[in-house]
Amino acid sequence: MYEIEVKVKMPHAKMKEDLIKKGAVFSETEQQSDTYFNSPMRDFAKTDEALRIRAVNGAGEITYKGKKMDTVSKTRPEYNSPADEREMKKILSALGFFVSGAVNKSREIYLWDNFVIGFDTVSGLGEFIEVESAIREEANPNEIQTEIDRIFDFLSEYGMTRKDSVTKSYLEMVLEAKEK
């Protein structure tokens, strides 16, 4: 499964009110505590990969994200598995991987028009909105592009353009904020 994600930095209130008015379905609020790992073989910051252990409301999962396949959206291969957070961290450490950073956020999730819309409040960074759409791995470039266009059409209703797309990860932004 490929995940197409577009992220913008914008306050939540206006879009959330509007979506609720239109009948968007509230799904859940998640407390996401993310620990990112880097590889001893190649620097994931340079190869644009990510290896993450996430605790969502206490339950663990591991996610690998491959190199982005598109410059504007964040289309990329993504693999997910449930995991025991503590044990999986020990396994990754034993295999030579090491912690590169942590991101903590609360995510309020709404479902609308086949999108999963996350209203993210990220510790130290503020409010972001992430619009996600899933597409099968066999999708051709045209199908992917059509889905990306659909996401940006949606965002344009709220004054956001392709230029507002944030392609940096929260981890990158958290690490940059630390350096300042």
Added chain:
Amino acid sequence: MYEIEVKVKMPHAKMKEDLIKKGAVFSETEQQSDTYFNSPMRDFAKTDEALRIRAVNGAGEITYKGKKMDTVSKTRPEYNSPADEREMKKILSALGFFVSGAVNKSREIYLWDNFVIGFDTVSGLGEFIEVESAIREEANPNEIQTEIDRIFDFLSEYGMTRKDSVTKSYLEMVLEAKEK
């Protein structure tokens, strides 16, 4: 958690009958389908590590086993996490790990005297019995040795001595059988 395991190659019938007579508790029968991965950084066959994805009656788990800490028993650090078998295989492949072999077996599990006793029938290898005992990671060498002795005392009742302990993994034996 450390796992102390002693494995011997012996037919199941006699010990199983005896344990049932003594009141051992039958726990379950598992169909275990194991896929072993090796590392691009070091050869686990040489470093005596193991990285395994196991499907047990359909449910997945990932296990890392570190270098053995004892020459007779198979005492070693071991970390386990539930996992989605298919997704976790994709994650390991994306991280550079590769399949080194597969072991399929059925394991009939009995509980007796704080031991977990597995009656293993391994595809291509035959019948083995594995006696397992768990010990906390903070245990000192004396405590570990006492537990190892207790396992061998138990096995001696069935004519097995320390010399009969099989320290080779099923994977090693499967790979060796293939080479022949």
